[in-house]
Amino acid sequence: MTRAPRRWLDPTGAGMALGIVLLASFVVAGRGIGASGAFAAAAGRTLDAVAPAATAADPALADRIPSGVALIDDWIVLQLVGLCLGAAWSAWQAGRLRRGSGNASGARLLRALAGGALMGVGARLAYGCTSGLALSGGALLATGAWIFIPIAFGTAFLVTALARDPALARP
Amino acid sequence: MALESLPVAATAIPIGVAFGVVLERAGLGDPRVIAGQLTGHDFTVVRVMFGAIVTAMLGLAWGSAAGWIDPARIAIPPTDIGAQALGAVLFGGGFALAALCPGTACVAASSGRRDGLAAVAGMFMGTALTPAVWPAVGGVAAPVPREGARLPDDLGIPLGAVVLLVTVAGVVAAMIARRRESIPAAVPRWWRPRTVEAVALTLAVAFALTDAQPSVSPERLAAIAGEIRREADHVHALELAEWIREGRDGLRVIDVRDGVEAGTYRIPGARIVPLDSIPLLPVARGEDIVLYSDGGAHAAQAWVLLRARGVATARVLEDGLAGWEDEVLSPVPPTTPDDSAQTRFRRARALALWFGGRPRLMPVADTPAPARVAPRPRRRNTC
DSSP, rough: SSOOOOOEEEEHHHHHHHHHHHHHHOOOOOSHHHHHHHHHHHHHHHHHHOTTTTTOOOHHHHHHSSSSSGGGOOOHHHHHHHHHHHHHHOOOHHTTOOSSSSSSHHHHHHHHHHHHHHHHHHHHTTTOOOIIOOOOOOOHBBBBHHHOOOOOOOOHHHHHHOOOOOOOOOO | OOGGGSSHHHHHHHHHHHHHHHHHTTTTTTTTHHHHHHSSOHHHHHHHHHHHHHHHHHHHHHHHHTSSSSOOOOOOOOOEEEEEEHHHHHHHHHHHHHHHOOOHHHHHHTTTTTHHHHHHHHHHHHHHHHHHHHHGGGGGSOOOOBOOBBBHHHTTTTTTHHHHHHHHHHHHHHHHHHHOOOOOOOOOOOHHHHHHHHHHHHOOOOOOOHHOOOOOOOHHHHHHHHHHTTTTEEEEEHHHHHHHTTTTEEEEEEEOOOSSSTTTTOOOOOOOGGGGGGGGOOOOOOOOEEEEOSSSHHHHHHHHHHHHTTSSSEEEETTTHHHHIIHHHHHHHHOOOHHHHHHHHHHHHHHHHHHTTTSSSSGGGOOOOOOSSSSOOOOOOOO
16 A cells, blocks of 8 residues: 555646547537536535525526436536546546545645635636636637636636645645 | 437446546646646646647537537537626635635545545535525626627637637647646656647647638527517618717718719718628727618628627618618608607608708608609618
């Protein structure tokens, strides 16, 4: 178990591979790959159960958080399940699967939680995240994606410059 | 396509698995790699993202050009600029805090990282609580987003030129990034990123050369056809006359008739732009364009050309110059004493006098005039 983890792919090669996966998705599924859409479907299902009228007030909100999605038969949900399976298998194969604790302080977890929550709201407003909007929409030359990419990355650079997490030193 | 009859899981799961494997192997499930990018030490994220965008974009461009891929069957994320700008600010802030994005948070969580799990939990909470914060942020959202909006249409630039621009930007970013690379990556001896970049540039230049025409997607054409059917593109002669008289801001009247000689009558203020110059006509933001020709057919065709270029503020003069002559220059008093017709005629008469026309004094039906004096039949729906 002390074997060093397998090294990462060269980023150019990884980018090409990711582009080929994306292209395959366009061709066989007629849509790009994504992540936040699955969270929206799951959150919509939860809201159906706990606060059924939560999104009814504004059609723009109802358009962003779908109601009544059959999660087990939803493309983006199943794709995210596949992503988790693939990532777990790949991390295990590469000797990077972590078990137990020891990799995150309380402050780091809090930042991740708060960051996740902000991304949740931001992705709903923007109709997608770095995968579904920036990556898939970017390749399709969707206007909204090219609005999102520079602003999201610009803000991320700015926030990092102001409040960098010391726990995340270089690997 | 037979693929559409497959169960959802048959495409979703394999694509998801491949997506997960690539993200994990690229190192993007490790928040240190993303933090490295955001501090400018490590350009993995930019290289992988740009690499993927350029690869998929070029594949799509060439696949569509060769007829292997039908781009009309691919769902395009909607555009809602205000909401996407504010969403990007919130998202970017969260991305910097977590040093993970939603997809990579799932990768991190799946490889056993607790911060990944925390980001996934936060992401779910934030999404589910969006209705609670909506009163504060939702004001920027349009009631209905623009579906299928793409850069070539919105910028009025040919698809090939946009593809080339994105590819050049991606390759330049990768060339700069490669000098600053720091994560230890496995690079086989035969692997040459430079070769890949050269191939991408060649494909993009070749595509730009073969695709020199502006791109108009079938969805866009369908939307334009809908506008034509609803006659949303028309302006009535009297309305135009009032706009000219009141000196409406941004109004630009364009005469698309062929071979108009110096002395020929033109609508006051109109500029002559022959039909073949319409595709290149510079149009400023906020300009209201009104096109006319003799009957209206050429004006309607010019309207389609402008609309396909993305100019949304063009209109066609109903019944063309013939309509202008009938309605503005020589309005005819109505035969019935009906009030609205009388008001309309008074309005038309005032405009006719202002434009130097000659309003008729008596209704046409009561005039026992010889046939040659009778007004020519009103043209309707000539476009």
